[in-house]
Amino acid sequence: MSDQPVIIPRSDHPISRKWISQNAIRVLYRLKESGHLAYLVGGGVRDLLLGREPKDFDIATDAKPNEIKKIFRNCRLIGRRFRLAHIHFHDEIIEVATFRSNITEEESAVETAVKVEAQASASTQAAPRTETAMPDAVLREPTISSASSAVQGSVPPERPRPPRMLKTDDGMILRDNVFGTPEQDAIRRDFTVNALFYGIADYSVIDYVGGMEDLRKGLIRIIGDPVVRFTEDPVRMVRAVRFAAVLGFEIEAKTYKALLEHKDKIALASPARMYEEVQKLFLLGEGEKTYQMLRNTGMFGVLFPHINAWIDTEEEGYPHIWVGKALDWVDTCVLAGRKVQPHILFCLMFGQYVEMKTAKLRSGGMAPLDALDMAVAEFLAEIVPRVQVPRKVALAIRDILWNQGRLEKTQGKAPLYFLRRPGFADAFEYLRFTSELTGERLELRAWWKEFIRSHPVVPGEAAPTPEKKTGSQARRPDGRRRRPRRRGPKPQAPKP
Ligand code: ATP
Numbered sequence: 030m031s032d033q034p035v036i037i038p039r040s041d042h043p044i045s046r047k048w049i050s051q052n053a054i055r056v057l058y059r060l061k062e063s064g065h066l067a068y069l070v071g072g073g074v075r076d077l078l079l080g081r082e083p084k085d086f087d088i089a090t091d092a093k094p095n096e097i098k099k100i101f102r103n104c105r106l107i108g109r110r111f112r113l114a115h116i117h118f119h120d121e122i123i124e125v126a127t128f129r130s131n132i133t134e135e136e137s138a139v140e141t142a143v144k145v146e147a148q149a150s151a152s153t154q155a156a157p158r159t160e161t162a163m164p165d166a167v168l169r170e171p172t173i174s175s176a177s178s179a180v181q182g183s184v185p186p187e188r189p190r191p192p193r194m195l196k197t198d199d200g201m202i203l204r205d206n207v208f209g210t211p212e213q214d215a216i217r218r219d220f221t222v223n224a225l226f227y228g229i230a231d232y233s234v235i236d237y238v239g240g241m242e243d244l245r246k247g248l249i250r251i252i253g254d255p256v257v258r259f260t261e262d263p264v265r266m267v268r269a270v271r272f273a274a275v276l277g278f279e280i281e282a283k284t285y286k287a288l289l290e291h292k293d294k295i296a297l298a299s300p301a302r303m304y305e306e307v308q309k310l311f312l313l314g315e316g317e318k319t320y321q322m323l324r325n326t327g328m329f330g331v332l333f334p335h336i337n338a339w340i341d342t343e344e345e346g347y348p349h350i351w352v353g354k355a356l357d358w359v360d361t362c363v364l365a366g367r368k369v370q371p372h373i374l375f376c377l378m379f380g381q382y383v384e385m386k387t388a389k390l391r392s393g394g395m396a397p398l399d400a401l402d403m404a405v406a407e408f409l410a411e412i413v414p415r416v417q418v419p420r421k422v423a424l425a426i427r428d429i430l431w432n433q434g435r436l437e438k439t440q441g442k443a444p445l446y447f448l449r450r451p452g453f454a455d456a457f458e459y460l461r462f463t464s465e466l467t468g469e470r471l472e473l474r475a476w477w478k479e480f481i482r483s484h485p486v487v488p489g490e491a492a493p494t495p496e497k498k499t500g501s502q503a504r505r506p507d508g509r510r511r512r513p514r515r516r517g518p519k520p521q522a523p524k525p
């Protein structure tokens with residue numbers, strides 16, 4: 030990797046400050062005025078160069094977290110794995126990170142020694158030159174023994190600090206909080222197209238890793254050795270697929286080969302982090318394409334082994350088609366600007382799997398509600414070791430499936446009462462999807478569509494009187510009673 034970045038001046042790239050959030054611009058200027066380097070980084074730069082609207086604007090700087098905190102009153106430091114500054118504005122949070130490096134302290138010590146040696150020999154041969162910026166981590170703190178010997182034991186021995194960079198023996202990163210130079214910060218990023226910097230000082234784009242060329246070619250290429258980088262953080266494999274699907278890019282050949290060979294390591298990633306990633310995989314408008322790529326690479330099977338095994342039992346393409354159609358449906362909603370909640374996503378994708386489990390339990394003689402409760406509990410137990418779906422999402426799926434029965438009741442006061450309940454919109458969404466896909470219950474769907482149309486919500490209308498608790502509201506899948514839900518998934522307005 031060359032030491033010299035390619036600098037693309039303002040006249041040669043399309044990024045205009047108009048397209049950047051005004052809050053991000055303010056933060057960039059404030060950092061600059063305080064004497065710091067300040068760059069817009071990551072997906073924001075990538076998306077602006079592609080003419081896409083960025084999801085968020087991240088900033089990198091040479092200011093340390095506590096320095097950032099001093100510059101911004103509206104700043105909060107967050108993060109245990111690494112410290113980040115969140116600058117709070119009334120409608121937006123701008124994330125500011127200090128330049129980091131992903132080289133270990135041993136590596137950086139070796140690198141320092143090499144640099145120092147090179148500088149020493151250069152200085153004997155030539156006139157003194159200005160010092161290159163040295164990351165904090167390479168300015169090593171005195172060891173306990175050297176510190177105590179220096180002051181003859183007058184200072185109590187320091188407690189050894191936890192290492193800022195920690196990897197497992199296999200090379201997976203457990204902690205990386207080593208500050209670095211801008212170049213190190215670029216090369217520790219995941220893909221070349223995600224490592225471009227936009228500088229506020231002269232509005233140029235700075236490219237240390239060949240990201241501009243890969244943007245032009247439409248390639249997702251990991252920075253550095255793909256095997257090392259995927260081992261360091263297996264979530265990068267999932268991100269590769271997401272970016273390829275969302276941007277319509279190809280995964281570069283070596284990156285793709287490593288991904289196929291090392292996909293099983295995804296099982297080592299944190300399930301909580303994977304839950305966040307899975308939502309991004311399927312809720313950004315290209316879920317169906319992402320799903321096909323995950324299936325083709327075998328990654329879907331690593332993420333969801335039980336569901337994958339069920340999909341593999343396909344007859345005439347089902348249930349594979351079901352999951353694909355569910356994601357098509359979600360993509361259509363997302364592209365139309367409708368927010369799809371995670372419980373709807375998972376219910377559409379995996380509702381049939383839970384229903385299949387319920388049917389099996391019922392055929393063994395179990396009561397309908399008990400069977401559903403047990404099926405949902407089994408589903409949750411299967412999924413959480415890899416993707417930590419929260420219990421409240423599982424409960425919401427269970428309510429949607431239970432409420433399918435309530436949708437059948439079209440006589441008397443029941444329909445009006447149910448229409449006004451918070452669970453109605455989700456249940457009706459599931460009916461709309463399943464009837465569309467299977468061609469079943471089309472008449473029921475049409476009946477509800479008409480009923481919704483003829484019973485608009487009147488402002489100020491009295492809330493329906495509480496009904497007797499049904500089994501569905503009183504008990505949870507594990508049999509315990511449920512506390513009243515304070516913050517459940519928000520109901521969406523029913524769309525006929
Ligand atoms: P999105 O449009 O989804 O926000 P993004 O590229 O901005 O995409 P983020 O998750 O917001 O993705 O991360 C911001 C940047 O941080 C990335 O562009 C990348 O440079 C870096 N990054 C994020 N995750 C990793 C990772 N696992 N390994 C290395 N670098 C990462």
Ligand code: MG
Nearest residue numbers: 072073084085
């Ligand atoms: Mg981002």
